[in-house]
Amino acid sequence: xxxxxxxxxxxxxxxxxxxxxxxxxxxxxxxxxxxxxxxxxxxxxxxxxxxxxxxxxxxxxxxxxxxxxxxxxxxxxxxxxxxxxxxxxxxxxxxxxxxxxxxxxxxxxxxxxxxxxxxxxxxxxxxxxxxxxxxxxxxxxxxxxxxxxxxxxxxxxxxxxxxxxxxxxxxxxxxxxxxxxxxxxxxxxxxxxxxxxxxxxx
Amino acid sequence: xxxxxxxxxxxxxxxxxxxxxxxxxxxxxxxxxxxxxxxxxxxxxxxxxxxxxxxxxxxxxxxxxxxxxxxxxxxxxxxxxxxxxxxxxxxxxxxxxxxxxxxxxxxxxxxxxxxxxxxxxxxxxxxxxxxxxxxxxxxxxxxxxxxxxxxxxxxxxxxxxxxxxxxxxxxxxxxxxxxxxxxxxxxxxxxxxxxxxxxxxxxxxxxxxxxxxxxxxxxxxxxxxxxxxxxxxxxxxxxxxxxxxxxxxxxxxxxxxxxxxxxxxxxxxxxxxxxxxxxxxxxxxxxxxxxxxxxxxxxxxxxxxxxxxxxxxxxxxxxxxxxxxxxxxxxxxxxxxxxxxxxxxxxxxxxxxxxxxxxxxxxxxxxxxxxxxxxxxxxxxxxxxxxxxxxxxxxxxxxxxxxxxxxxxxxxxxxxxxxxxxxxxxxxxxxxxxxxxxxxxxxxxxxxxxxxxxxxxxxxxxxxxxxxxxxxxxxxxxxxxxxxxxxxxxxxxxxxxxxxxxxxxxxxxxxxxxxxxxxxxxxxxxxxxxxxxx
Numbered sequence: 001x002x003x004x005x006x007x008x009x010x011x012x013x014x015x016x017x018x019x020x021x022x023x024x025x026x027x028x029x030x031x032x033x034x035x036x037x038x039x040x041x042x043x044x045x046x047x048x049x050x051x052x053x054x055x056x057x058x059x060x061x062x063x064x065x066x067x068x069x070x071x072x073x074x075x076x077x078x079x080x081x082x083x084x085x086x087x088x089x090x091x092x093x094x095x096x097x098x099x100x101x102x103x104x105x106x107x108x109x110x111x112x113x114x115x116x117x118x119x120x121x122x123x124x125x126x127x128x129x130x131x132x133x134x135x136x137x138x139x140x141x142x143x144x145x146x147x148x149x150x151x152x153x154x155x156x157x158x159x160x161x162x163x164x165x166x167x168x169x170x171x172x173x174x175x176x177x178x179x180x181x182x183x184x185x186x187x188x189x190x191x192x193x194x195x196x197x198x199x200x201x202x
Numbered sequence: 203x204x205x206x207x208x209x210x211x212x213x214x215x216x217x218x219x220x221x222x223x224x225x226x227x228x229x230x231x232x233x234x235x236x237x238x239x240x241x242x243x244x245x246x247x248x249x250x251x252x253x254x255x256x257x258x259x260x261x262x263x264x265x266x267x268x269x270x271x272x273x274x275x276x277x278x279x280x281x282x283x284x285x286x287x288x289x290x291x292x293x294x295x296x297x298x299x300x301x302x303x304x305x306x307x308x309x310x311x312x313x314x315x316x317x318x319x320x321x322x323x324x325x326x327x328x329x330x331x332x333x334x335x336x337x338x339x340x341x342x343x344x345x346x347x348x349x350x351x352x353x354x355x356x357x358x359x360x361x362x363x364x365x366x367x368x369x370x371x372x373x374x375x376x377x378x379x380x381x382x383x384x385x386x387x388x389x390x391x392x393x394x395x396x397x398x399x400x401x402x403x404x405x406x407x408x409x410x411x412x413x414x415x416x417x418x419x420x421x422x423x424x425x426x427x428x429x430x431x432x433x434x435x436x437x438x439x440x441x442x443x444x445x446x447x448x449x450x451x452x453x454x455x456x457x458x459x460x461x462x463x464x465x466x467x468x469x470x471x472x473x474x475x476x477x478x479x480x481x482x483x484x485x486x487x488x489x490x491x492x493x494x495x496x497x498x499x500x501x502x503x504x505x506x507x508x509x510x511x512x513x514x515x516x517x518x519x520x521x522x523x524x525x526x527x528x529x530x531x532x533x534x535x536x537x538x539x540x541x542x543x544x545x546x547x548x549x550x551x552x553x554x555x556x557x558x559x560x561x562x563x564x565x566x567x568x569x570x571x572x573x574x575x576x577x578x579x580x581x582x583x584x585x586x587x588x589x590x591x592x593x594x595x596x597x598x599x600x601x602x603x604x605x606x607x608x609x610x611x612x613x614x615x616x617x618x619x620x621x622x623x624x625x626x627x628x629x630x631x632x633x634x635x636x637x638x639x640x641x642x643x644x645x646x647x648x649x650x651x652x653x654x655x656x657x658x659x660x661x662x663x664x665x666x667x668x669x670x671x672x673x674x675x676x677x678x679x680x681x682x683x684x685x686x687x688x689x690x691x692x693x694x695x696x697x698x699x700x701x702x703x704x705x706x707x708x709x710x711x712x713x714x715x716x717x718x719x720x721x722x723x724x725x726x727x728x729x730x731x732x733x734x735x736x
Contacts, residue, residue, distance in 0.1 A: 027714065028714070028715055028716065028717040029716075029717050029718065031717075032717035032718075035466075047465045047466060047467055048465070048466040048467075049463065049464045049465055049466065050464060050466055050469070051253060051257075051417075051421070051464060051705075051706055051709055052417075052469075052706040052707070052709040052710040052715065053466070053469035053470070053472070053473050053706075053710065054466070054715070054717050055710075055715075055716065055717060056717060057466050057469075057717065058466075058470050060717075061466060061467075063466070063467055063470050065474075066470060066471045066474045068471055068474050068475060068478070069474055069478055072475075072478050076482070086378065087389040090378060090386035090387075090389065091386065091388075091389050091390070094386065095384065095385055095386055097385075097386075097388065099388060099390045099391075100390065102390065106390075109389065109390040110389060112392075112395040112398070112399065112489070112493055112496075113389060113394070113395055113398045115485075115489060116395075116398040116399050116402040116486075116489070117398065117402070119402055119406060119482050119483075119485070119486045120402045120405060120406065122478070122482050123405070123406040123409050123410075123479060123482060123483075124409070126409075126413075126475040126478050126479050126482075127409050127412075127413050127475060127479070129475065130413070130471045130472055130474070130475035131460065133471050134465075134467075134468040134471055134472070136460045136461055136462065136468070137460035137461050138460075138461040139456065139457070139460070139461040140461070141461060141463055143463060144427075144461075144463060147428070147431055149463075150424040150425075150427055150428045151424075151428075152424075152463070152464045153257075153417075153420055153421040153423075153424040153425075153464055154253065154254055154257045154421065154424070154425075155252065155253035155254040155257065
């Protein structure tokens with residue numbers, strides 16, 4: 001439920017809690033300018049939806065550079081090290097095997113597999129880390145229930161400011177989005193609370 | 203490029219949502235081929251397609267009824283695959299003596315197939331990774347299908363060493379898993395490096411392919427969802443099966459797309475991950491065929507024991523991989539005419555140029571092998587090249603020695619070195635029929651290259667008393683034919699159920715994708731990390 005730190009809960013006329021306010025833009029240029037306006041107005045909990053990554057939009061939105069590559073590097077190096085350690089221990093310690101008269105722990109021939117295991121762990125970190133940082137998978141989201149929102153996967157561009165943002169105000173936010181060229185400005189309702197079965201036996 | 207209606211009426215109807223009769227494109231050469239003037243570069247997508255057009259073209263082929271040829275084609279390819287499977291079953295039950303292997307030629311047809319398929323599997327990751335780092339935006343039209351092809355080729359490739367080990371039920375011992383003998387695999391063997399390289403390559407290619415597809419699967423999900431909301435009583439799978447097609451799509455594509463909602467904050471991390479994946483896949487793709495070449499190069503067999511093998515194998519893999527991409531995409535371009543707006547002559551021409559360049563590299567390597575054989579002064583090496591490979595009987599002279607596999611060697615030279623030379627001519631590298639013919643020859647030539655390397659080196663090594671010819675058996679041949687069936691079946695299924703183009707990446711290279719007005723003179727838009735623009 002969208003609860004501001006000030007404690008206000010926005011609801012629609014029908015009394016349903018509000019997730020946020022969404023506005024539609026026709027072109028990347030329009031939504032780019034709108035993003036700059038929303039950023040400059042000081043909003044923090046908002047997002048921009050586009051069928052493809054718009055060039056330079058991170059700057060227009062004020063999105064900080066992700067730390068994902070650092071995580072990938074760390075886990076990739078860990079994977080490579082463990083791969084090397086595995087070969088060294090299996091070949092040199094646990095069951096020393098004399099091959100081609102080389103020393104048991106000669107490191108040179110361990111390099112290809114060390115490399116491959118480093119790449120493998122880095123690749124898994126890249127995709128799983130990307131999903132985790134994005135809080136995916138999340139198969140249900142208030143926005144996905146809006147009919148017009150589905151066009152974001154085709155040719156529409158949208159900005160949604162969450163009601164949980166401290167600066168959110170139905171009138172001012174609507175004015176900002178419209179002044180930036182937004183059309184079809186609309187409130188997004190929260191997901192209905194999941195109905196929990198009450199079980200008295202526990 | 204004709205824009206006449208597709209003969210398949212259903213497809214045409216499905217695609218009726220496209221922009222009206224496309225105007226003749228201005229600038230460039232009109233047909234999407236490369237122009238000599240750099241300021242007149244042909245657009246990446248023809249006919250001024252809008253974002254929605256791109257979505258409709260790509261998704262239309264999935265959502266529409268399949269073309270009439272599709273089901274018969276899948277059944278035919280699937281039957282061939284099944285036949286191959288039966289021969290594999292026979293092989294497992296009976297033993298690898300059913301192959302034409304003998305004491306001297308103990309690697310032959312099956313390892314040829316392994317290297318052939320793994321080589322083909324290099325084009326996809328090359329296009330996704332290396333062309334991405336090199337900021338080649340034209341890759342967006344072909345990367346998805348090339349990546350799919352890569353995965354299917356790796357599946358075919360992995361089969362062969364798997365069934366070659368003799369006791370196939372012991373295949374798990376390839377991996378360092380504790381076993382009753384308390385012994386570990388030999389980490390100093392290139393064959394074990396190969397196990398790790400190929401399985402890593404297959405896994406990373408699959409991850410790369412899947413990650414690239416997440417947004418496009420979400421597009422398919424949203425389209426199904428929108429149709430269901432408009433009309434909850436949409437078509438069912440079959441009249442008597444009360445399951446709505448769009449419900450199934452919503453569920454399957456919905457699950458697979460992981461709830462992707464096109465958020466720009468998500469795109470930011472997605473692009474970062476994509477760039478890192480491209481960065482780490484580049485050395486990976488180079489390492490895989492290098493390691494495959496170590497299987498040969500680290501032995502002491504004349505004809506194998508050569509330092510040129512790693513770069514030579516990698517160039518050959520790119521060469522053969524691009525040929526297979528062209529062989530698959532040119533027919534699709536004919537069968538699905540709107541795809542011509544996305545895969546233009548410019549794309550075909552670029553790939554032809556890559557074929558020409560890598561073909562020359564491979565030709566250089568063929569020549570260099572002879573030079574080194576002479577320069578090394580090793581008599582065995584010289585004999586292998588002259589009398590195991592090169593010398594045809596009509597040049598050897600009456601009663602003189604000749605190479606029994608000379609025809610394989612000369613097929614390789616003809617297909618790999620000579621046939622791509624037609625691409626020096628602009629008219630020929632713009633002719634899809636010619637490109638297809640060359641790609642077909644190159645594919646055959648690359649199979650022969652591996653056959654030449656493996657069989658001609660092995661069949662006459664150091665001791666004349668061990669010399670032995672190799673002749674394939676029916677089992678050899680049918681398992682290879684079966685692997686072609688597996689490859690084709692998987693590709694046909696892919697073309698039907700998954701987006702054949704990276705929809706979001708193609709949109710990002712459209713001129714209207716630039717947030718600062720339309721892209722400059724070249725009309726290429728700005729692109730992004732994935733499309734390599736800046």
